[in-house]
Amino acid sequence: MTTDNGNYGASNIQALEGLEAVRKRPGMYIGSTDTKGLHHLVWEVVDNSIDEHLAGYCDKIDVIIHEDNSITVKDNGRGIPVDMHPKLKKSALEVVMTVLHAGGKFDKDTYKVSGGLHGVGVSCVNALSEYLKAEVYRDDKVYEQEYSKGKPLGDVREVAKTTKRGTDITFRPDPSIFETLEYQYSVLHSRLKELAYLNKGLTLSLTDERVTTDDGGFKTTTFHSEGGLIEFVKYLDESRTPLINEPIYVVGKEENVEVEVAMQYNTGFQEHIFSFVNNINTREGGTHVAGFRRAVNRLFKQYGDDNGMFNKLKFAVSGEDFREGLTAIVSVKVPEPQFKGQTKGELGNSEVTGIVSRAVGDVLKYYLEENPNQAKKIIDKVILAATARHAARKAREMVQRKNVLTGGGLPGKLSDCSSKDPGESEIFLVEGDSAGGTAKQGRDRVFQAILPLRGKILNVEKALEYKIYENEEIKNIFTALGVSIEEKEGEKILNIEKLRYHKVVIMCDADVDGSHITTLILTFFFRYMLPLIQQGYIYIAAPPLYMVKKGKEFRYCWNDEERKEAVEAYGGSESSGIKIQRYKGLGEMNAEQLWETTMDPTTRILRRVTIEDGLEADRVFSMLMGDEVPPRRQFIEDNARYANIDA
Ligand code: 0RA
Numbered sequence: 001m002t003t004d005n006g007n008y009g010a011s012n013i014q015a016l017e018g019l020e021a022v023r024k025r026p027g028m029y030i031g032s033t034d035t036k037g038l039h040h041l042v043w044e045v046v047d048n049s050i051d052e053h054l055a056g057y058c059d060k061i062d063v064i065i066h067e068d069n070s071i072t073v074k075d076n077g078r079g080i081p082v083d084m085h086p087k088l089k090k091s092a093l094e095v096v097m098t099v100l101h102a103g104g105k106f107d108k109d110t111y112k113v114s115g116g117l118h119g120v121g122v123s124c125v126n127a128l129s130e131y132l133k134a135e136v137y138r139d140d141k142v143y144e145q146e147y148s149k150g151k152p153l154g155d156v157r158e159v160a161k162t163t164k165r166g167t168d169i170t171f172r173p174d175p176s177i178f179e180t181l182e183y184q185y186s187v188l189h190s191r192l193k194e195l196a197y198l199n200k201g202l203t204l205s206l207t208d209e210r211v212t213t214d215d216g217g218f219k220t221t222t223f224h225s226e227g228g229l230i231e232f233v234k235y236l237d238e239s240r241t242p243l244i245n246e247p248i249y250v251v252g253k254e255e256n257v258e259v260e261v262a263m264q265y266n267t268g269f270q271e272h273i274f275s276f277v278n279n280i281n282t283r284e285g286g287t288h289v290a291g292f293r294r295a296v297n298r299l300f301k302q303y304g305d306d307n308g309m310f311n312k313l314k315f316a317v318s319g320e321d322f323r324e325g326l327t328a329i330v331s332v333k334v335p336e337p338q339f340k341g342q343t344k345g346e347l348g349n350s351e352v353t354g355i356v357s358r359a360v361g362d363v364l365k366y367y368l369e370e371n372p373n374q375a376k377k378i379i380d381k382v383i384l385a386a387t388a389r390h391a392a393r394k395a396r397e398m399v400q401r402k403n404v405l406t407g408g409g410l411p412g413k414l415s416d417c418s419s420k421d422p423g424e425s426e427i428f429l430v431e432g433d434s435a436g437g438t439a440k441q442g443r444d445r446v447f448q449a450i451l452p453l454r455g456k457i458l459n460v461e462k463a464l465e466y467k468i469y470e471n472e473e474i475k476n477i478f479t480a481l482g483v484s485i486e487e488k489e490g491e492k493i494l495n496i497e498k499l500r501y502h503k504v505v506i507m508c509d510a511d512v513d514g515s516h517i518t519t520l521i522l523t524f525f526f527r528y529m530l531p532l533i534q535q536g537y538i539y540i541a542a543p544p545l546y547m548v549k550k551g552k553e554f555r556y557c558w559n560d561e562e563r564k565e566a567v568e569a570y571g572g573s574e575s576s577g578i579k580i581q582r583y584k585g586l587g588e589m590n591a592e593q594l595w596e597t598t599m600d601p602t603t604r605i606l607r608r609v610t611i612e613d614g615l616e617a618d619r620v621f622s623m624l625m626g627d628e629v630p631p632r633r634q635f636i637e638d639n640a641r642y643a644n645i646d647a
Helices: 020-024 026-030 035-054 092-098 122-127 185-198 229-236 287-306 319-323 351-370 372-405 433-442 465-470 472-481 512-528 530-534 560-569 591-599 614-625 630-642
Strands: 060-065 071-075 129-138 141-148 157-161 166-173 203-212 218-224 248-254 257-265 272-277 326-333 426-431 448-453 484-488 491-495 503-507 538-541 546-550 553-557 579-582 606-608
Touching: 020 026, 020 122, 026 035, 035 060, 035 071, 035 122, 035 166, 035 185, 060 185, 092 122, 092 129, 092 141, 122 129, 122 166, 185 203, 185 218, 185 229, 229 257, 229 326, 229 614, 248 351, 257 287, 257 351, 257 372, 272 287, 272 614, 287 319, 287 326, 287 351, 287 372, 319 372, 319 491, 326 351, 351 372, 372 465, 372 472, 372 484, 426 433, 426 472, 426 512, 433 448, 433 591, 448 472, 465 472, 491 530, 503 512, 512 530, 512 538, 512 614, 546 560, 553 560, 614 630
Parallel strands: 060 203, 272 326, 426 448, 426 503, 503 538
Antiparallel strands: 060 071, 071 166, 129 141, 129 166, 141 157, 203 218, 248 257, 257 326, 484 491, 538 606, 546 553, 546 579
């Protein structure tokens, strides 16, 4: 950490665009005005503080949620400059806060999070805040300026002397812009935790002043990682059994590109590669991931060949065999990242492939030479993976060929709808044959199809891949939906061009077994049909929990609060002529009831399945469906209040 202020002057800051545009079309700048956009405001400010850390000037960032859902982000960076901007005749602080894209850091040699993927600058946060205060600790003085909807409420003032250095930004999002104003602790928590792993040595904290603890303080968590990515990989693999004793760790730097990788093999079958560029999660990978894969393929292939370890195999090993049971984090810092792809989640800089490949290759070469026992464990697993892949392909081809032979025959258990327009068609995956029967009677057969699933479907998290393609229920899901797995250049891809329904609705009982089955089905979609989730085709039906009845009048209720309201509306306490029926299963409703509560598009509640945080989703699925019991129990305890536990 250095303590000087660098060679920064106000003239570096350029004025570009007005803030009215941001208020007129906020979605253009922060993506949306829903809860995602609301949280985006925090990341915009935190990103600027992280930049200070990357530049070597900041090792502490505090985020506070105040009681009124306003936010303060404090850092001990250099402090936003306050000197006069020569052209604009305004303080640099005012320029940074009121002029779009005036972040002020145009130095190409520094790594920037802000101005990267979502970076639109703190001025956007200012424009979208009913109130904002910037406090700057710089040159032994405290400066302050306040704003409303992006407009200064006065000049920058010197308000005190100080020995501190840094910036505090407090903002209250504008209620006329945002659909919701409530900050979610868990959302801020998971990203700040991730940032701690990605920036070892940096301390971040989150305080929630809306929640007081038993000792009278506020709910607060501090994030700090000395082990960085090594600890991150261990955390992600928490509920998996490691294959090698310690993660393999890579650091390297070439042409101003910093490379950091941690990788661990576990005894499972999935590949989990997460990647970051300047701390931003690149969901679609890119050149850095390509470089990593190249090195893994090259080094393990070479090692296996040199030692005659693949001699017994009757077919060639392929790239994915080297990545089965591999969990890795590839993090690079690139001065001028180019993002491409549909959601700008893919790194495009071509020079990065070679740089990562060399850095990882050097370490792996050394590792394999020095650790022959670990190397053997990995290569044995690669051989097993190749064998299993061969079997899985045969099983898959068999299923898919059979479909072609029988004219793409649909599963016998499917009661299809008459519409052939996927845009209006829905399929209900229903727990059990009996509820399936009721759903079949209750549905609108024009656009609603029913596929009953027998009991608990296979836990794909634990099963070998070929078992999955041989499983009756899973085969039925593939054929009913009209999707298939194809191989292109050795990579498996899901072909959803012929998807037959744009709503795939999981409909299970509202009890513990039902939740378990829902989770099993979701795990399957997450691991094998992820694009369907990503494109918003997967839904969960919400059958009611109660019917409250008095005489001929009745109401359906989806939670305990509604039940209480209904009882009150009928003018009584629960015992006084009021009947309450608790629906334990779909089977307790008749066809008409199931239609009007759960299937009728005009009255039903459907919850669309979305993925907020890919890394966390991955970890949670593995934990819920994996072998280790203690983390699962902990998760269920922590989240019990979200679920309806049925004793
Ligand atoms: C412009 C220039 C410099 C730093 C910052 C802005 C800055 C912005 C934020 C937002 C939150 N915390 C921040 N910390 C710094 C460079 C300053 C210099 O060179 O002295």
